[in-house]
Amino acid sequence: MGGAMAVRVAAAGHTLTVFNRTRAAAEAVATRCPVDVTVAGTAREAAAAADVVVVSLADDAAARATYGGSDGLVAGLAAGAVVADTSTVAPETTRALEADVRSAGGLLADTPVSGSVSSVEGGTVLVMAGGSAEAVERAAPALESFAQRIIHLGPLGSGAxxxxxxxxxxxxxxxxxxxxxxxxxxxxxxxxxxxxxxxxxxxxxxxxxxxxxxxxxxxxxxxxxxxxxxxxxxxxxxxxxxxxxxxxxxxxxxxxxxxxxxxxxxxxxxxxxxxxxxxx
Missing domain, CATH: 1.10.1040.10 (N-(1-d-carboxylethyl)-l-norvaline Dehydrogenase; domain 2)
Structure with missing residues (x-):
């Protein structure tokens, strides 16, 4: 799912850096993109290059591991950057991660999607967004690369x-x-x-x-x-x-x-x- 999102984001004309905990997976995604993209060695490196960080992870443990640590997403996050997390995790996990993102000067929106990989590839998924209006609005250009509609449901955790x-x-x-x-x-x-x-x-x-x-x-x-x-x-x-x-x-x-x-x-x-x- 994350790989399909990356291809759509690149095709929409956004400058893109990709990261996966298995580097070969990130490199495979990069070869599928219609334009050149950068493959980062760590989540920190990927986040440092971004105004908007789109996250797609398997579970709560993967989210906590990717956000935290000296090479984690939060460590590289630029002040004012927005994290749009499309992972399916518990609402309380999203709210716990938000504290770390906020401490780094960033904004977090939980933006999981409804649809399949083929829906992402066709740009027709629905984004269910939680978080501040500012966070959702600033993440929207990246999300609209693969989403047909974004529904802002309310405060952080609503999307999850x-x-x-x-x-x-x-x-x-x-x-x-x-x-x-x-x-x-x-x-x-x-x-x-x-x-x-x-x-x-x-x-x-x-x-x-x-x-x-x-x-x-x-x-x-x-x-x-x-x-x-x-x-x-x-x-x-x-x-x-x-x-x-x-x-x-x-x-x-x-x-x-x-x-x-x-x-x-x-x-x-x-x-x-x-x-x-x-x-x-």
Whole structure:
């Protein structure tokens, strides 16, 4: 996801420096960009070159590690710079990181996105933004490189909160889609025809369309969203629900089913592999 964002930012004409904790990954992204970009050796070096720092990381631990330390993002942040964090993390993690960013003279906005890698590549994702109006406004030119719309939801943490709510729905749809498809198949309907019906039915959300190839041809599906990360997001959503007193029985059920698939050795597979798991 971060690599696709970088390509779009470069294509929009912004001067870009990229960093990944695995340098080879950053170099691979640089080769995909339509213009020359700089590959930084540390997060500190990357941040020092930027007015806007766009962050895309896997989880809370990766965020804390990347922001902190002598070679971390905060150590290199220029006064007045804006950090737009698109990672899916707990709202309290975002708020904790903001204190360090503010101490360096910067601004932080939590700006997670709804959509797939292909949505980023097409510039059609939705950004769910939390933070001050100034932070969101100043991050907007970079975010608009790959986003169709930015919705400012409120104070810092609002974006992270809404991303967990949206992902809870996405994972529910993924589970329902897998079950419906397997039910139709086991009843004698060809997989492709069953999916054709689903894709033209009342439940044909964008997710149903962009996951079609993965569900129809699981043997060749790239891993766009690993089940291990699905479990992480469901755990975050459950923890948030506990904090605010919101009942989420479907989230809890989906987490158990995802856990079963992970226990069966599918943690590194795409979330669409739940259909394969159900096929047995």
């Amino acid at each position: 909160t809404m991303k967990l709510a949206v992902n809870a729905m996405v994972f529910g749809l993924n589970q329902t889609l897998a079950e419906a498809l397997v039910l139709a198949e086991k009843s004698g309907v060809a997989r492709e025809l069953a999916y054709e019906v689903i894709a033209n039915s009342a439940v044909a959300a964008p997710f149903v369309h962009y996951k079609r190839a993965a569900f129809e041809h699981p043997e060749s599906a790239p891993v766009a969203f690993a089940l291990d990360l699905v479990a992480k997001d469901l755990d975050l959503a459950t923890a948030l629900a506990t904090q605010v007193g919101a009942p989420v029985p479907q989230v809890e059920l989906n987490r158990r089913i995802v856990g079963d698939a992970i226990a069966a050795g599918r943690g590194a597979e795409d979330l669409s592999a739940l259909a394969e798991h159900l096929r047995g």
